[in-house]
Amino acid sequence: MTQVSALLAIDLGTESARVAVYAGDGALLGQSQSGYPTRYPHPGWAEQDPEDWWRAVVIATRAAHAEAGTPPVAGVAVATTASTVAVLGPQGRPLRPALLWMDSRASAESERTAATGHPVLRYAGGGDAVEWLVPKAMWLAGHEPEVYQAAGRITEAVDYLVWRLTGTWAGSRMNAVCKWNHDPLGAGLPDDLYAQLGVPGLREKLPDRIVPVGDPIAPVSARARADLGIGGEAVVSSGGIDAHLSLLAIGGPRTGRVSVVSGTSTAFVTEIADPVFPPTVWGPYPDALTAGRWLVEGGQVTSGSVLTWVGEQLLGRPRTELPELIRAASALPPGEHGLVVLDYFMGNRTPLRDPRLRGAVLGLTAGTRPEEVYRAAVEGVAYGTRQVLDSFVEGGVPVDEVFVSGGIRHNPLWLRTTADVLGRPLHLVRGDNLTLRACAVIAAAGIDGGSATLAEAAAGFAPAAELVEPDGTTRDLHERGYADYLAATAATRSIAHRLSDPSRTATSPAAAPRATATAAAPARGGPR
Structure with a gap:
């Protein structure tokens, strides 16, 4: 691998932006985080302001970069929760609060996707989850049609940050395949499905191009470099979904290896060589992380x-x-x-x-x-x-190897009970945030030629793990x-x-708007 000055990793979580600066050999040089509030205007709804995300990224980047000694930055990668959906005007200004990944207002729209029988949905277990971008876009089109029509962009949080960093609209192939029903083996974005679901113009509101994980997108713009306080070439490479990328931070994907990231929520991701289509998982997603392999998700x-x-x-x-x-x-x-x-x-x-x-x-x-x-x-x-x-x-x-990470490592009872309930050993990942480490892997691969070098970079960045054995008694x-x-x-x-x-809760006292920066906090910390 090419030796670089520094790699900048950005992880936009549920409560805060976490930023880390790594050396080219994977050594952690500096890290910081900055929070933002979440608002819950109705039961099951969760919203944030995209402008808060950028402010938090700037604060955390400046602090992490200073701790690292302000080295020049050669590569950058971003991971975020998904689908956390920003609705933006033509100039990129938010038209309304973003719909957080956990927002479940689009449950009826989710059910409608499953009723279509569209062939691309076989890659999503037959229908889209309530959390995903397409049902959320459908909800906007049905309940806030003026906002939907005015939106120049309806994008994932990761796309928004890439745009703020580079001025370029580029979507991660991981998000596109896993959350937008993009078919990399066939027709790409399914315009016919979008039309059937009442969002025929959705393609034009999505990023202009879709980029495989690890491939370079564009340099950080002069304006963003000034905001962040960084220097150097700073090429942004395509990242994706926080928990899904964790496979890159445990030595790389391997059949039978499952990454379980337990924080506010718990995400389960693995890759398989040959597709299976049970209705109880999300996926299998073709080429979402690794070309020629299939990503499977649970949660x-x-x-x-x-x-x-x-x-x-x-x-x-x-x-x-x-x-x-x-x-x-x-x-x-x-x-x-x-x-x-x-x-x-x-x-x-x-x-x-x-x-x-x-x-x-x-x-x-x-x-x-x-x-x-x-x-x-x-x-x-x-x-x-x-x-x-x-x-x-x-x-x-x-399921041969189970790697666990996130907030669970700070709660010994949760960790011990999980091992005992599963009745199988757990590989507890030591050290820092896996999503940040995965972003460092992506940044290193991007400046070294793209996704073809992801496996090599992942092997070099793998953290140590300790075995937690179950109590058979x-x-x-x-x-x-x-x-x-x-x-x-x-x-x-x-x-x-x-x-x-x-209809039971829309006008109840519980529906009054409220905001909190900690309502979804995992016990003693975690990845979301």
């Missing part, structure tokens, strides 16, 4: 955010007191609290693919203790993780708990659907 919409809500909101513990609550819950025997917690606080991503499911705590008594509630919540989140990985295996997706207890979790999911489904009906 829990809420995981660490469930634990934060239980600790801080339900039990009223300040974040500084959460470690004590975790210790008290860790002292309890697993599965003996008489409780079941369902982790569907913002619906289910996979394998049920049901945005209208809702969370629940079952079995409460007048004698239930706070640490029992917290322990049950941890187990419920772990059962959700097992449900996803079981669906992989049942659908023909190999808890197996029977967790088997019973998991069976109760599945039964409770089935038993409460119709009630959850009624409770999540927008």
Whole structure:
């Protein structure tokens, strides 16, 4: 690999922009972060201001670059949550707040995509998730038609940041394949599907070109270099979806290797050599990360955010007191609290693919203790993780190695319980943010020729990992708990659907606008 002065990695998460500066050999030179608020104007909605993203990127970049000693920057890459959708005027100014990835307002539109039977949807398990760009664009066209028509661009957050960096509209092939129904093996962007779904002009509002992960896009503009306080060639290469890119930061994709990034939400990604098409996963996505291979995705919409809500909101513990609550819950025997917690606080991503499911705590008594509630919540989140990985295996997706990273590494009970519930060893990734490290891999590949060198760069940037073995003595207890979790999911489904009906909540007091920078924070930190 070519030796470079420095690589700039930018990770736009749910709560903050994280920025790191790396040397060409993968050594971390400096890092920082800066936050921004999220607004929840109605239940199930989540919005942010794209201008806040750029301000946070500038603040974090200046701080990380200063800590690194202000070296010249040779390569830059960006990863963001997805689909976090910005709606922009012709000059790139936001026309309305961006729809955050977790925003579930487009559930009816998501169901409409599945009803089309369009052949490209076989790469998406038969239909688009409520979180993705296409259903969100459909919602805008149906509910805010003036805004939709005025929009010069409807783009992912990653596209917006690339434009702010370079002045160029270029979309990541990863986002295009995984979130826009782009078919790299066939017709590309499906104009006929967009027309069928009521957004016939969507193609013109998307980025002008689609670029494979790791390929160079354009240099950072003089204006952006001045904003960020950086010098050097600073070529921006195509990044993508934060959790999906984590495969590049654990040594590179390999069949049977699954990256599980657990923070506010939990994302599961792996690559396979030959496609399978179970309805319980998202994908398989052709060429999304690696040409000639298929990316498979699963996920829990809420995981660490469930634990934060239980600790801080339900039990009223300040974040500084959460470690004590975790210790008290860790002292309890697993599965003996008489409780079941369902982790569907913002619906289910996979394998049920049901945005209208809702969370629940079952079995409460007048004698239930706070640490029992917290322990049950941890187990419920772990059962959700097992449900996803079981669906992989049942659908023909190999699961041989499980690498875990993110906020889970700061919560020993969550980590231990996950290993015990899964009944398999976990490779706990040490060190810094995997998404930032993946962006460094992409930046290095981009200045060295493009995506053909991604595997070489990934091998050179792989972090260390430690093995977390399951405790076999808890197996029977967790088997019973998991069976109760599945039964409770089935038993409460119709009630959850009624409770999540927008007509029940649109004019309720809970619909009043509010803003918070920490409402979705994972317990003790994390990648989103």
